Amino acid sequence: xxSKQQIKAIHSLRLKKYRxxxxxxxxxxxxxxxxxxxxxxxxxxxxxxxxxxxNRQIIPAGIPCETVQPEELxxxxxxxxxxxVLAIFRQKENTLPTDSALQSELCLALDTVQDPGNLxxxxxxxxxxxxNYVICSPGTADIYSPKVVQAAMGALGKVSVGYTPLPQxxxxxxxxxxxxxxxxxxxxxxxxxxxxRGIIVMGNEGNGIxxxxxxxxxxxxxxxxxxxxxxxxxxxxxxxATAITCAEFRRRANTNS
Amino acid sequence: xxSKQQIKAIHSLRLKKYRxxxxxxxxxxxxxxxxxxxxxxxxxxxxxxxxxxxNRQIIPAGIPCETVQPEELxxxxxxxxxxxVLAIFRQKENTLPTDSALQSELCLALDTVQDPGNLxxxxxxxxxxxxNYVICSPGTADIYSPKVVQAAMGALGKVSVGYTPLPQxxxxxxxxxxxxxxxxxxxxxxxxxxxxRGIIVMGNEGNGIxxxxxxxxxxxxxxxxxxxxxxxxxxxxxxxATAITCAEFRRRANTNS
Numbered sequence: 001x002x003s004k005q006q007i008k009a010i011h012s013l014r015l016k017k018y019r020x021x022x023x024x025x026x027x028x029x030x031x032x033x034x035x036x037x038x039x040x041x042x043x044x045x046x047x048x049x050x051x052x053x054x055n056r057q058i059i060p061a062g063i064p065c066e067t068v069q070p071e072e073l074x075x076x077x078x079x080x081x082x083x084x085v086l087a088i089f090r091q092k093e094n095t096l097p098t099d100s101a102l103q104s105e106l107c108l109a110l111d112t113v114q115d116p117g118n119l120x121x122x123x124x125x126x127x128x129x130x131x132n133y134v135i136c137s138p139g140t141a142d143i144y145s146p147k148v149v150q151a152a153m154g155a156l157g158k159v160s161v162g163y164t165p166l167p168q169x170x171x172x173x174x175x176x177x178x179x180x181x182x183x184x185x186x187x188x189x190x191x192x193x194x195x196x197r198g199i200i201v202m203g204n205e206g207n208g209i210x211x212x213x214x215x216x217x218x219x220x221x222x223x224x225x226x227x228x229x230x231x232x233x234x235x236x237x238x239x240x241a242t243a244i245t246c247a248e249f250r251r252r253a254n255t256n257s
Numbered sequence: 258x259x260s261k262q263q264i265k266a267i268h269s270l271r272l273k274k275y276r277x278x279x280x281x282x283x284x285x286x287x288x289x290x291x292x293x294x295x296x297x298x299x300x301x302x303x304x305x306x307x308x309x310x311x312n313r314q315i316i317p318a319g320i321p322c323e324t325v326q327p328e329e330l331x332x333x334x335x336x337x338x339x340x341x342v343l344a345i346f347r348q349k350e351n352t353l354p355t356d357s358a359l360q361s362e363l364c365l366a367l368d369t370v371q372d373p374g375n376l377x378x379x380x381x382x383x384x385x386x387x388x389n390y391v392i393c394s395p396g397t398a399d400i401y402s403p404k405v406v407q408a409a410m411g412a413l414g415k416v417s418v419g420y421t422p423l424p425q426x427x428x429x430x431x432x433x434x435x436x437x438x439x440x441x442x443x444x445x446x447x448x449x450x451x452x453x454r455g456i457i458v459m460g461n462e463g464n465g466i467x468x469x470x471x472x473x474x475x476x477x478x479x480x481x482x483x484x485x486x487x488x489x490x491x492x493x494x495x496x497x498a499t500a501i502t503c504a505e506f507r508r509r510a511n512t513n514s
Contacts, residue, residue, distance in 0.1 A: 117374060121494050121497060124497075125497050128491055129482065155491065224507075226385075226387040226511070228511050230387065234381065234384060234385055236381070236385055236500070237382070239494070239496065240381075240497065240500040243500050243501050244501060247505075248508075250481075250483040253483065254481070255447070
């Protein structure tokens with residue numbers, strides 16, 4: 001049984017304002033909740049009897065855990081199609097890469113990636129490609145928004161995310177850290193030496209990388225269309241461009257090692 | 258001015274049943290409509306005075322073209338955020354690859370890709386990578402659904418799409434055409450010779466490629482996570498996996514040529 005107040009509290013977490021005030025966010029569905037329970041502090045669970053029965057061991061002791069009917073879950077859910085379980089988690093602190101991570105790892109920076117689905121996709125592929133840090137401009141979607149949480153498919157807890165103005169951040173990193181970005185007038189990524197470390201900047205859906213941020217990019221890359229040299233007025237979706245770029249960095253790292 | 262009947266007719270095109278009955282679909286926004294006007298027969302336009310003023314040359318002669326106020330456009334629009342122009346277009350015929358295309362080109366086949374956003378993303382990247390044919394299983398999203406049309410960003414008219422049961426289709430193609438698919442237990446794509454032609458099969462969001470379709474795949478590929486060999490319970494979003502796969506085929510074709 002879930003109270004009207006609990007439902008109201010859950011629904012308030014749709015909005016960033018209330019998420020930030022309370023430091024909480026919602027995750028839903030067996031896959032997402034199952035993953036998030038390993039990586040975030042959980043404060044509340046509402047689930048069907050069968051989910052609770054099957055997942056007793058992973059539900060943290062001492063937190064409110066309500067058994068609900070599917071109709072009740074539908075009322076509480078932020079999704080169009082509620083899926084067995086909904087849980088509330090505590091947000092983690094804003095985390096930027098440590099100095100030693102910057103010196104040795106590949107990180108992603110997102111310059112105003114506004115679509116929650118794109119941000120979720122990028123977090124999911126960051127995890128696949130072993131990228132531990134994602135640095136977001138303040139205009140990037142909120143990682144704790146329900147659409148991002150669901151699109152990231154549980155990757156949220158495995159990738160450290162921090163929000164900070166990118167031009168200032170990039171101007172403060174050591175000068176020997178390469179900063180890559182994709183541009184329509186960049187050099188063919190397949191003809192460019194790529195480091196095993198550095199920051200890959202990806203830009204906004206409509207406008208790409210902002211001028212101020214672009215001024216800190218040391219290597220301008222370009223994903224060639226096919227056949228090469230085809231004049232195109234098209235661009236690639238930012239999730240897709242991030243995927244192709246990260247895959248190529250990782251292919252190179254595996255080939256050279 | 259746009260009539261209530263016109264608005265009703267537009268809204269009915271949200272549903273596949275009415276789209277198919279009437280052989281029509283809706284596109285919205287300057288970018289999407291601008292592209293579709295080059296590639297589809299247009300039967301109706303509703304737009305703000307300023308859009309019409311700026312685009313007189315591309316509006317086909319002799320079709321109803323209504324000047325609307327933003328409030329009217331909002332009522333007619335199928336989008337949350339209407340954008341200056343809405344148009345109705347005539348669907349094209351279901352088109353499968355010609356025999357000579359199969360012998361010489363790379364084609365995509367989608368096995369129940371259900372999410373409209375994913376299908377739109379795939380059409381957009383097919384265009385980027387010069388893939389002219391996309392073969393869809395009957396369970397794949399409808400390319401004319403509003404979400405696909407908008408996510409494809411105008412790529413719809415540049416790629417030929419046909420719906421057909423994939424197992425039957427793949428059993429009927431010449432035996433020398435390679436059929437690729439991505440699987441969690443495939444061989445590393447970067448260690449596998451890739452042809453400049455053939456069919457790349459991509460699978461459903463939750464279940465991957467169906468068993469029946471998989472039995473026709475001649476080359477099972479795998480996109481490696483990083484570091485290589487990391488055990489992972491994750492998978493990549495189908496749009497992202499398609500992008501990485503197509504990019505690698507095209508990189509190889511460019512390198513060998």
